[in-house]
Amino acid sequence: MIPCCLALAACGGSDGDDAGGDAAEAYVLGSLVFGPEGTTSYVSVIDSLAAQQIDYTTAYEFAGAADVWVDHGAVFVANAEDLTITKYVVEGHALVAQQAIGFGGFGLTDFGFWLNTFVSADKAYFLNGATELVVWNPTTMEITGTIPLPVLEARAGFQPFPAYADRAALVRNGKLYQPIYWTDDTYFKYTPDSQIVVIDIASDAVVETLQAPCPGLDYATADAAGNLYFSSWVYAAGAAVVLEQPATCVFEVPADGSAPHVAMAFAEVAGGREGAALRFLPGGRAVFSGFHDERFTVDGTTDVADVTFGPNWRFWSYDAAAGTAAPIDTIDFNAGAQYSFDVDGRTYMLVAAGDYSATTVYEVGDDVQPAPVFDTLGWSVRLFKVH
Numbered sequence: 479m480i481p482c483c484l485a486l487a488a489c490g491g492s493d494g495d496d497a498g499g500d501a502a503e504a505y506v507l508g509s510l511v512f513g514p515e516g517t518t519s520y521v522s523v524i525d526s527l528a529a530q531q532i533d534y535t536t537a538y539e540f541a542g543a544a545d546v547w548v549d550h551g552a553v554f555v556a557n558a559e560d561l562t563i564t565k566y567v568v569e570g571h572a573l574v575a576q577q578a579i580g581f582g583g584f585g586l587t588d589f590g591f592w593l594n595t596f597v598s599a600d601k602a603y604f605l606n607g608a609t610e611l612v613v614w615n616p617t618t619m620e621i622t623g624t625i626p627l628p629v630l631e632a633r634a635g636f637q638p639f640p641a642y643a644d645r646a647a648l649v650r651n652g653k654l655y656q657p658i659y660w661t662d663d664t665y666f667k668y669t670p671d672s673q674i675v676v677i678d679i680a681s682d683a684v685v686e687t688l689q690a691p692c693p694g695l696d697y698a699t700a701d702a703a704g705n706l707y708f709s710s711w712v713y714a715a716g717a718a719v720v721l722e723q724p725a726t727c728v729f730e731v732p733a734d735g736s737a738p739h740v741a742m743a744f745a746e747v748a749g750g751r752e753g754a755a756l757r758f759l760p761g762g763r764a765v766f767s768g769f770h771d772e773r774f775t776v777d778g779t780t781d782v783a784d785v786t787f788g789p790n791w792r793f794w795s796y797d798a799a800a801g802t803a804a805p806i807d808t809i810d811f812n813a814g815a816q817y818s819f820d821v822d823g824r825t826y827m828l829v830a831a832g833d834y835s836a837t838t839v840y841e842v843g844d845d846v847q848p849a850p851v852f853d854t855l856g857w858s859v860r861l862f863k864v865h
Contacts, residue, residue, distance in 0.1 A: 504568045505821070506553055507532065508546040508860030512834060519544035520856070521555065523571045523864075527821065527839075530852050538573055545590035547644075548862035549616060550599045552576075558589040565619055568864045577619035584612055591860075592642040595656075597649055597679050608638040608658055613682060625682050627658075627675060636660035636669050641696040645755075645817070648698045648706050652679050655688075655731065657695040657708055666717040666782050668693035670724040674708065674731070674738075688731065688738050693724040701758045701798070704733035707741060712814045715744070715752035715769040716786025720776055726752045744768070747803040748794055756796065757818050759825055761844030764796040767814040768805065787813055789832025793848075808847045809840065818842075819861045826851070828858050 507522040509532075521544075522537040524530070545556045553566040553573060561582045566573040581589070584606050593605040596616060603611040603625070611625040630638035641647070641657035648655045659672035672695040676686040694714035699707050708729045717723035730741035744753030748768045756766040773790045774780065791814030796803040813830045820826075827840045827848065837858040840848045 502570070502865075504571070504864040506546060506548055506568075506860065506862045506864055507854065507858060509534075509537075509837070509854055509856045509858040510543065511856035516541075517543050519546075521546045521553075521573065523568055523573065525571070527826065527851060527861075532852065532854050534855055536571070543590055545592070546860050547591040547594070547596070548864055549596040549602075551865055552616065553864060554591070554616065556590050556594070561586060561589050563614075563619075565616070579614060579619045579621065581612065581621075592644045593640075595643045595647045595649070595654060597654060601679065603643070603654065603677070605640050605643055605656075608640050611677070623682065625677065625684070628673075628684060628687055630658060630660075630673070633660050633669055635662055636667070637662070639665075641672075641698075642711075645711070646696050646698045646708070648700060649679070650700070650704060650706060650733070653677065653685070654679060655698070655706060655708075657690070657698070659694050659696065661694065661713075665713045666721055666723070666786075668714055668717060668723055672708075672729075674729075690729040690738070691740060692727040692729045693718075694726075695729060697755045697757075699757045699764070701764075702760070702762060706731040706733075707756055707758070709744075709756040709766070710754050712754045712767065712769070712786055712791070715754045715767075715814075716782050718752045719769060719771045720780055720782040720785060726754060728756055741798075742801070747796065747801060753794070754814060755816060757816075758798075759842060759844055760820065760823075762798075763844045764798055765793050765806070765827070765842065766796055766803070767791050767816065768794040768803075769814065770811070773811070787832075787834070789813060793827075793829075806848060808849070815857070817859045817861075821861065821863045826861055828854075828861060830857050 505524050509520045511518045519540040520537040543558045547554045556563045562580050564578040565576040596602045600617045613623045614621045654677040656675045660669040672690045674688040678685045694710040695708040696711040697709045710726045727743040728741045731738045752769045754767045758764045789811040793806045794803045815830045817828045827842050834857045837854045839851045842848045
């Protein structure tokens with residue numbers, strides 16, 4: 479089974495196009511390799527996104543779930559072993575360490591950029607459970623304060639859980655939108671609703687909490703007009719099919735200030751199938767992961783984790799204006815877990831194999847069929863341009 483801190487972990491971030499330094503192009507790829515002795519993390523510095531074979535013998539190797547992010551031309555590595563974030567610059571194909579910052583004084587039980595949102599060049603928010611945000615400065619590498627989150631009570635066996643910031647938190651007009659939902663220890667049972675906490679970045683204060691009648695909101699995207707859309711990660715779809723949990727849906731926060739509302743139920747557009755991870759592409763089309771439950775039989779012996787993490791997913795293309803969707807046939811059945819990054823004006827989707835042993839990087843767009851670019855070892859979850 480995929481560790482929950484990783485399998486719950488998607489999308490976005492700065493591609494560092496405003497960075498200075500070397501004129502040569504440099505990209506960073508982050509991968510997680512799962513083995514019998516645990517997880518090993520790799521950070522590869524590559525000079526293009528052309529078809530290639532990634533050489534892991536030259537990659538930077540970290541024990542455990544070390545995570546990488548790029549923001550404003552700097553490379554940051556979060557190391558769960560010692561609860562530190564180290565800042566690097568790229569020189570050629572080398573990562574050169576700069577400052578480091580420690581988070582050991584906050585009682586953190588999980589550590590990676592799935593808990594962090596870079597909101598400006600000099601401010602980032604790191605989630606400490608559903609309790610608070612730790613405010614830190616990526617420029618000076620200092621912790622500058624905390625922001626208490628609204629107190630959310632447990633509900634009959636369900637605990638409040640903050641959605642993973644790397645794929646579910648969005649910034650719009652100076653405000654951060656951070657979902658929180660209720661789940662149990664398996665992450666396969668949910669209340670039928672979630673909440674979205676809205677934080678003013680300038681004042682570091684919670685200004686609003688939105689009530690969202692969709693379960694497990696753990697993925698977010700914005701369309702070209704600035705409308706925000708929140709959907710679930712793969713767990714909630716598997717739960718809805720196997721455990722008769724609440725059906726998956728998409729919650730919209732319009733850019734024009736009108737009332738937030740449920741934009742659609744996945745089953746309405748996917749032939750009765752549950753779905754996850756809706757993402758808009760720059761040209762207006764959207765994609766999501768559709769859970770094809772016709773590939774297995776649900777009975778008393780069905781293991782929800784086995785079918786949810788297995789090759790039972792297909793990506794669907796969604797036309798929001800028409801309210802219609804269709805499977806993308808050029809990408810085979812997979813595990814449904816996709817991280818997407820916009821780099822050099824193109825969108826790249828990192829698609830995990832059914833057993834998370836490998837990842838295929840696809841280029842996707844409104845005017846082209848998704849095409850594979852290269853394969854990677856393990857589960858690759860980060861792809862950035864440094865300069």
